[in-house]
Amino acid sequence: MYTELFTLCGYEPEEIEKETPRIERAFEKAKLGREDIERAENRLREYFDTTSFGVRKSLKIWMEQFIDMVLAREEGKKIIYPSYPTVPDITLAINMASEDVFCQTPELVLDMVMGQIFGKIDPILEAAEAHGLSQGLAMCSLNQARVGGIIQGIAPMPDLLLGTGFFCDQTPKTDDYLHEVYGIPMVIMDGCMDSSWDEFPEISSRRVKALGIEIRRAMEECQDALGIKITDELLEESFSDFTKLWTSLFMLWDYMKNDPQPMSLVDLGPLWWMATSPDRRALTEGIQVIAQLIREMHQKVKEGKGVVPKGAPKVLIFCHQATDPRVMRMIENAGIAVPTTALIGVTASQAAAFADTKYTIWEEKVANNMLSHGLYHSTPGCIHRYRELCQTWNVDGVLNFYHFSCRAYCIAPLMIKSAIEEDAGIPVLSLEGDFYDTRQYSAESLKTRVETFADMLTIKAASRSG
Amino acid sequence: MEAMDTLSDHLKTRVIELKKLQDEGRKIIGYTPGGYMPEELVYACDAVPVGLIRGGEHEPVLYAGAYLPRWMDTFCRAQIGYKMLGEDPSYQMVDLLAVPLTDNNIRAVADCWDFYTDTEVFRFGIPHDKSDFAFNYYLDGINLLKEKLESLTGNKMDEAKLKEAIDLCNRERELLKEISLMRMSDQSPISARDFIDLNHSSFLADKSVMVEALESVCTEMKKQEPARSMKGPRILLTGSTLARGDYKILSLIEETGAEVVIEEFAEGMRHYWETVNPDGDFMEALADRYFKRRVPPAWFRPGRERLDFLIKLAKDFKVDGVIWYQLMYRDSYDFESYYFPPMLEKETGLHMLKIESDYDASEIGPFRTRVETYIETIRR
Secondary structure: OHHHHHHHOOOOOOHHHHHHHHHHHHHOOOOOOOHHHHHHHHHHHOOOOOOOOOHHHHHHHHHHHHHHHHHOOOOOOEEEEOOOOOOHHHHHHHHHOOOOEEEHHHHHHHHHHHHHHHOOOHHHHHHHHOOOOOOOOOOOOOHHHHHHHHHOOOOOOOOOOOOOEEEOHHHHHHHHHHHHHHHEEEEEEEEOOOOOOOOOOOOOHHHHHHHHHHHHHHHHHHHHHHHOOOHHHHHHHHHHHHHHHHHHHHHHHHHHOOOOOOOHHHHHHHHHHHHOOHHHHHHHHHHHHHHHHHHHHHHHHHHHHOOOOOOEEEEOOOOOOOHHHHHHHHHHOOOEEEEOOOOOOOOHHHHHHOOOOOOOOHHHHHHHHHOOOOOOOOOOHHHHHHHHHHHHHHHOOEEEEEEEEEEEEOOOHHHHHHHHHHHHOOOEEEEEEEEOOOOOOOHHHHHHHHHHHHHHHHHHHHHHHO | OOHHHHHHHHOOOOHHHHHHHHHHHOOOEEOOOOOOOOOHHHHOOOOOOEEOOOOOOHHHHHHOOOOOOOOOOHHHHHHHHHHHHHHOHHHHHHEEEEEOOHHHHHHHHHHHHHHOOOEEEEEEEEOOOOOOOHHHHHHHHHHHHHHHHHHHHHOOHHHHHHHHHHHHHHHHHHHHHHHHHHHOOOOOOOOOHHEEEHHHHOOOOOOHHHHHHHHHHHHHHHHHHOOOOOOOEEEEEEEOOOOOOOOOOHHHHHHOOOOOEEEEEEEOOOOOOOOOOOOOOHHHHHHHHHHHOOOOOOOOOOOHHHHHHHHHHHHHOOOOEEEEEOOOHHHHHHHHHHHHHHHHHHHOOOOOOEEEOOHHHHEEEHHHHHOOOHHHHHOO
């Protein structure tokens, strides 16, 4: 029953055989049956490039994460759930400190596997909605997945919640909810986005130091709660490994600058999400998959193969849909190349911050790197990032598909539209959507506006070329 | 009451007075009314604070849609709308908008004012727990605000001026508290509408005039014989924001014969339970009052302190019911409105009604039905 699905997900026959008892137990807990497996097989064939060895292996990483997560309690692991956005360095360091700890963001695991692969995220969201995170009230569907997954028992009850409050305030309140209702201990890394409007790309040391202190405190509380030891050497090692992971991911992404665009963002999505919340597997299997995909991309570029026609108008998008590959496929089918998102890539101002030697202790380096991204710094930081990426990727437009319930990002979309259109003369479509739930924002419901935007970009490009 | 009429007259001409003061060189400091802005600093710099607390109207909320997606808090969208509409002089005349940054909804106000207008905005962060580090971060923030105000006004803040401002603001808080506590009585000497009106006035009125008015109200209330007649259920009204002008819920409650005897809101209502301790370092004393001892809003985590406080208020004021009035998309309150009712029921046996508003006139009918039904169920 599992062979076809797991083969599509890059498992070798002997791995499937060996893992079958765990797969069966995990699928039973997640209430995944034959019908779900058939749906998953169809979705993978239709929306992912399963001819690509690298793509299949990247899906495998998530399938492994999913099984590990569902079985973590019965396999005797200590469980810690970082929330999104994570401080990936911490996730990685905790994972490196002990093999007896399961440290992963459950909402991402659920979105990637129950959403992208099985197309069965809705019951998880509905479970959260029935327990206070109502639909239609701008409750983030990512937080709904966190709560719904725990309520449904797919994500086992954790020993500790590791939340972040330096960007989104709903995420830590979700953890506060879980703390109040289920008594789960929590640690929150707090922060205030209180920089002055004109500060970025400078980053005040006040904010770096404050976030650094919160990161260090959280790390210490995690150690106490989980009974693990995270040495400074381990932290430096994880910092270095994390840098290596992202460097290789950026090397891969550079191939997306080719015309025609060689691969779909749908196929690279699993790797990107993996890197935002990395564990041991990301450093081993993840880096191998990236190397494999670099070879495949190289070949595609050599052969002139692409997912959209050569010369297709190129757009920057904010972020790709995490639970439903149909949204991104719909955009590509409209004839638009989407080589990257605003969350990927090192901008010049980021590179300058990375090179800054002002901060020498681990947590301050991590804080400085995170804030230099722009998004976590401020709205001007976010606008600045868009400006830099539009230039770097030489895009014809910005498809600002934004997550309507993101409390932190929802401030920026209309400002980005105004700033990019006025300053850079690049057209921007501000498209309200949901990154983790397509019940209200399906590919079909977004299609008309995307197609019109694609037509406009094509006409503009044609008139430019004379 | 005569004092309230005097205060009302003062507020009618307040904007003209503010304009005169501005023309004479005084700076007008607007601020978001979440209870974390120490007005004392503004007075000590010889500037004038103005709390931006207007709300309850739908037009500015709709108008804000041109600048911000609709999925943010109603009151915050209104603050953007009032500024952009350009019709309310008190929003147009501010020389500096000081924003204690509590959550992303408030950040949206600061960012929109910064991006779309020429008004200067000063942000200082409000951490979301009460650790020593958080206290120091807040203290650092208000020290930065102090520097900003000094540079904007050109007036150095000295200890004597700050002490004078603390004393004046403390007196206002003491009087509001004294009046509020009189509402514990079975025959509250002041209606909810009048008390809220007094509280809201304190964000706009000249502080000396305000204190004088409160003194008179207090004296009049003590003399008042017999007290007002109260027959209906006693209500605790709580939620995210109760803005000046957002009186729909109060009217509906009053129409049923019930009476609000105590309110607890994160924004819009001045917090009066604690005073600043004027001993020792004044800046630390301000941080102690405004951050450490103030009952935090729902965006704190853990948020239990406020819920425990609500239960205490429900008991102290002997209420018969709790109405949770929150604005759309203020998500922190949505979370708490799910798990607070069982806590409330366990501790007090009371039930809670939740109402959510987007300042839309079309809400009145459904609200009336819900409020009337609720009051009927709790009526003694």
